[in-house]
Amino acid sequence: MESWNQTSTDTVRSHVPEEVNKRIDEHVERCVRHMAQQERxxxxxYLKKLEREWDLNRAVMVVGSLAAVLGLWLARRDGRGWQIFGGTAAGLLLQHGLFGFGPLAELVRAVGGVRTRREIDLEKFALKALRGDFERIPKNDGGPLARANAALVAAQS
Structure with a gap:
C-alpha cells in the first residue's frame, strides 16, 4: 500500500524523521490488513482499544509535566541545580502548546511510537469501513488486501 497516509501537512509528521512516520504507517497497515480478515x-x-489509546499531545503533556514536577521535587531535596531541569521541561511544554510540536514531542514519538489523534482516527475510520459502517468498501471483491487498501484510502477522504 503506497502512500495511503496523505497527512504530509501535519506539523508533527513534517518535523519527525521519515523513518519514524514510516514505522508508524506500517504498523497501521499491518493492523488494518489483519483486521480485514477478522469478523465484526x-x-x-480492537476499535474499543483504539478509543483508549493516548495520542501524542496527551503523552507529551504527561511526560513533560512529570519531568517538571520531578525537577521541582529534586531541586527541593538535592539542590537548586535541578530547577534547570524542571524549568526546561516546563519550557518544552510551553513550546508544544504554542506551536503544536517541539523536541519533547519528537522524543516521545520516536521512542514510544506515539501517534497523533489524526493518525489514530485514520485507523479507526479504516476499521469502521472494514466493519461495514460505510458503503464505499467492497464486501468481498479482491480479498482482504484490496479491502484493507480501500478502507485506508476511504479513511483519508
Missing part, C-alpha cells in the same frame, strides 16, 4: 466482533473489540 473482533474489529469492534
Amino acid at each position: 466482533p473482533e474489529i469492534s473489540r
Whole structure:
C-alpha cells in the first residue's frame, strides 16, 4: 500500500524523521490488513482499544509535566541545580502548546511510537469501513488486501 497516509501537512509528521512516520504507517497497515480478515466482533473489540489509546499531545503533556514536577521535587531535596531541569521541561511544554510540536514531542514519538489523534482516527475510520459502517468498501471483491487498501484510502477522504 503506497502512500495511503496523505497527512504530509501535519506539523508533527513534517518535523519527525521519515523513518519514524514510516514505522508508524506500517504498523497501521499491518493492523488494518489483519483486521480485514477478522469478523465484526473482533474489529469492534480492537476499535474499543483504539478509543483508549493516548495520542501524542496527551503523552507529551504527561511526560513533560512529570519531568517538571520531578525537577521541582529534586531541586527541593538535592539542590537548586535541578530547577534547570524542571524549568526546561516546563519550557518544552510551553513550546508544544504554542506551536503544536517541539523536541519533547519528537522524543516521545520516536521512542514510544506515539501517534497523533489524526493518525489514530485514520485507523479507526479504516476499521469502521472494514466493519461495514460505510458503503464505499467492497464486501468481498479482491480479498482482504484490496479491502484493507480501500478502507485506508476511504479513511483519508
